[in-house]
Amino acid sequence: MSVPVTNWARNIRFSATGFHEPESVTELRRIVAQSSSVRVLGTGHSFNAIADTRGDLVSVARLPRTVELDERAGTVTVGAGLRFGDIVAELHGSGFALPNLGSLPHISVAGACATGTHGSGDGNGCLATTVQAVELVTADGELVTIGRDDPEFPGSVVALGALGVVTRLTLDLVPAFEVRQWVYEGLPAPTLRERFDEVMAAAYSVSLFTDWRTDRIGQVWLKRVTAEEAPESWLGATLADGPRHPVPGMPAEQCTRQSGAPGPWHTRLPHFRLDFTPSSGDELQSEYFVARPDAVAAFDALDGIRSLISPALQIGEIRTVAADRLWLSPAYERDAVAFHFTWRPDPVGAAQAVRAVETVLAPFAARPHWGKVFTTDPETVRRLYPRHDDFRKLLNGLDPAGKFRNEFVGRHFPVG
Structure with a gap:
């Protein structure tokens, strides 16, 4: 094959x-x-x-497409190869929901959890925080399950595919809920600096989109679980007069429904619709997580190099993520603000911008997203994660011969 x-x-x-x-x-x-x-x-x-x-x-895409709902326990066990978009409608139809989703419903459940991928919201952890148990095939071909009561569990969820091949995940559920999505345009940057916490607490999930070219945030996406109506003006921003795409000029029909129309959680929490095929890869992405108290200072540092960022950028996004206890999660033990960059498909231009971003964010102990473009050196990454050495011991214990190590994993978690 x-x-x-x-x-x-x-x-x-x-x-x-x-x-x-x-x-x-x-x-x-x-x-x-x-x-x-x-x-x-x-x-x-x-x-x-x-x-x-x-x-x-x-x-693992062809493994059995398991979706086993345990209504009494409020959990679902899913096959690792399934995408979030493959399971959400069935969960909703049974009266359940996942508390959060990423921008794209097209990503696999196991892959998103393994890399610390996330949605947004002050009270929402990364997607891996819903994991209650992990089933995986280890280096010797054995099938093992690691649950929350296992002391090694916090190192076994966001694990970069380094411990084995995940086959199934058991996820915590919440009751199904509805969401209304509103988009505001032109939030003044000075207002964001002064009222950052208020802005990010304005909805269940909040995303700020900016091209880092002006003193205004281009779009603020508010995903609300309340029935309140949205005023025409909010903190100096104006309610959009129709649906929007995060990238100016792109067709809004690719995006989930806006303008306050209520809908099931899984049709509003992602930015994009499942029946929209994501762009054919004409982009690169980077993302960095800083501690919540450093949000405004980090924003100012990035704003100071906007001339280096904007030429390489399609769009930037700013989100918040709640702290968790997963060893390799970028939000480990600290509420985080994530600065996301969708670069143009120009590796050279993106690399130059990435180096500039990493330089100005270095004073804030910025943790890079494991699955995106970054150049942060392994020793710096080690210092950014207090449980780095514990994960390395776990890795050496489960895979002493390095069967699941590749160059990426070996660089960050060397043998010995």
Whole structure:
């Protein structure tokens, strides 16, 4: 079977010598046991070499499409290869919801959790915080389950695919709810600086979109669980007179419904609709998490280099993420503000902008998103994560021969 050539963004060319799409866990266990080097490919939405390998690349997309709802426990167990968009309608139809979703419903559940991917909201943790148990195939081909009562659980969820091949995840659920989405335009940057906490607390989920060119935030997306109406003017911003796309000039029909129309949680929390096929990878992405108290200072630092950011940028997004206890989560033990950058498909221009961003955010101990473009050196990354060495011990214990290590994992978590 031929190996996929590139990731979704086409900026990574895979080096794998074999590609497997097992249709059962038994088949997957055999593949892992017989291989000397394995990495797992999800939906390919990572923008660096985290999924690459010179050995066997394994997709879990064809494993049984499990969606097992436990109404009494308020949980669902899902197959690792499923996308969020594959499970949300069934959950909603049964009266349940996930508390948060990412911008795209097209990403795989396991891949998003493994990299600390997130939605937004002051009270919402990254998507991995809903995980109650992880089932995975370890280096010797054994199938193990690690639950919340296991002392190694906090290191086993956001695990970068380094501990094994995740086959199923059990997720916490909440009762289904409705959301109304409003978009405001032209929030003055001075107002954001002065009232940052108020802005980010204005809805269940808040996203700020900016091109880093002017003294105004281009769009503020408010996803509210209340029935309150939106005033025409808010903190100096103006209510949009119709649907908007985060990137000016792009068609708004690709986005989830706005203008305050109520709808199920899974049709409003993402920015984009499931039936919209994401752009064919004509972008690169980076993202950095700083501690919530540093939000305004970090914003000012980035604003000071807008001339270096904006030429390479399609759009930037600012979101908040609640603290958690997962060892490799970018929000580990600190409420975070995430500064996201969607770059133009120009690796050279993006690399120059990334270096500039990392330089000005360095004083704020900015943690890079594991699945996006970054150049932060491994020693700095080690210092950014207090449980780095604990994860390294866990990794060495579960995979002493380094079967699931690739260059990316080995660089950040060397053997020994």
